[in-house]
Amino acid sequence: MGIDRLDGRLLELLAEEPRIGVLEASRRLGVARGTAQSRLDRLKSGGVIRGFGPDVDPAALGYPVTAFATLEIRQGQGPGVRAHLAGVPEVLELHTTTGSGDMLCRLVARSNADLQRVIDRVVGIDGIVRASTAIVMENPVPLRIVPLVRQAAGEGLP
Amino acid sequence: MGIDRLDGRLLELLAEEPRIGVLEASRRLGVARGTAQSRLDRLKSGGVIRGFGPDVDPAALGYPVTAFATLEIRQGQGPGVRAHLAGVPEVLELHTTTGSGDMLCRLVARSNADLQRVIDRVVGIDGIVRASTAIVMENPVPLRIVPLVRQAAGEGLP
């Protein structure tokens, strides 16, 4: 579904100050509350907004180390590996990607030493042929959506 | 900061049904509202909960293609490249990683064809020596936090 400038501004507002709620958002956007309400409903039912889950910081939970692991999978072992990785709490995210049947996963750990334990657990299944890990040092651009929303909303400008 | 089982269950509840609010959460947890309130305040001020931003689906915005690009950076060009990538809306996330001064970024695009445009824009700066891209096909484990929360909360069990 496409979004217009009003949707875009609403999303920006909610992204920057999630606490404000529909009423305050409508005030800031200069529209009636019903309008903001129906726009928000449309964004939710249209799947643009999946939800308002809490944004949890793994570092504050005691897992300050993040890493990305690229996994090479043996032919046909994909499903087993997926299930295995889904069972590891430190695997925050898993993608299958183009290339030689590869997967990319995001890991966290309590320390660099602990990362070894996590990796051992990750690769502790037969289907994985090879794993290469890159430890994250800095995160100059944390996961963000506003610039994309702005671009999506501003296409078809006058 | 550490979290105990009550914090953990509170986080789980909020992660699974963000709409419920403090009052309903306290009811389900079987504790007084004040308790849930103060736990939530502590989690927020302790940085465990960064916020409650809307979870926006890039696909629903018209960007169904996700890719990860590994970038090799020329010595000393890091800051310039960071700034360049921060200016590209389709770059949702950027990490600097161990390895030969590399970076890893998450990209989205309108189509596989459009991805070419995005990549051209990403690598359209001098500091990048080489880029290799992996297109995401499936996402068996979407970004998740509950299993980790459960583990963090359950350490020191009786």
Add this chain to the structure above:
DNA sequence: GTTCTGCTGGTCATGTTGTCCAGTGAAAAC
């Protein structure tokens, strides 16, 4: 010209929030 569609500005009952408070129990400090 008529029909749609979306926005406005308004109402209403209901539920939630933030912020208090005094009382209680249990663990920690002395």
Add this chain to the structure above:
DNA sequence: GTTTTCACTGGACAACATGACCAGCAGAAC
């Protein structure tokens, strides 16, 4: 062993936000 400290309970309160309405109005589409 006694005192202090702390977190939780259960209750209260005013202020506010929410979801659900509605009639009226404007511009766009037909």
